[in-house]
Amino acid sequence: TKAFIAAALTAVDSIHLTKLKTPLALVFTSDEEIGCLGAKRLAATRPFRVRYAIVGEPTSLQPMRAGKGYCLAEIVVRGREAHSAYPQLGASAIFRAARLIQAIEEIAEELKSDRRDGFDPPYTTLNVGLINGGSAK
Structure with missing residues (x-):
């Protein structure tokens, strides 16, 4: 600084x-x-x-004595477009991304058990800071 x-x-x-x-x-x-x-x-x-x-x-x-560090990732989730009347012909990237975010949240909860005194909070944290996608209305 x-x-x-x-x-x-x-x-x-x-x-x-x-x-x-x-x-x-x-x-x-x-x-x-x-x-x-x-x-x-x-x-x-x-x-x-x-x-x-x-x-x-x-x-x-x-x-x-130490710092937690920082890592940034950008994840692209792809799907296959289909008409909303026939979703079975496609694969929703939005639904896939939602499942991925839920998995990240579960990992974040598991990380809370690996505690390191001296840090606030005393465990590794994960954050999903931005999501956007889709073009259909």
Whole structure:
């Protein structure tokens, strides 16, 4: 976040860099809203090894040892169109998507049993954030 960058730069200004026994690197990545492209490039090149890192994500000033992570998926469900009077001649992508969403919801419920203290909520979460489909009226 921008506030973290300002805080980190202010903190570094108070350090006597010539007295450090090991190098200090400040690494800021970009494009977090569109897939963390900067972080991916950095990880791919592995320009240096680190012993400690401070990640400037919002945690309400609570130190954390790990983050839950994030994964985004786009799923396309296909069907076969048919006249509404003869649905047996087709395959409804909407019905298929509904079954898929129900399966995702069941998996989300199962994940609640694998708890990890220190996270809020203390389990992996799943979310179906957007669905659209169909063109018939």
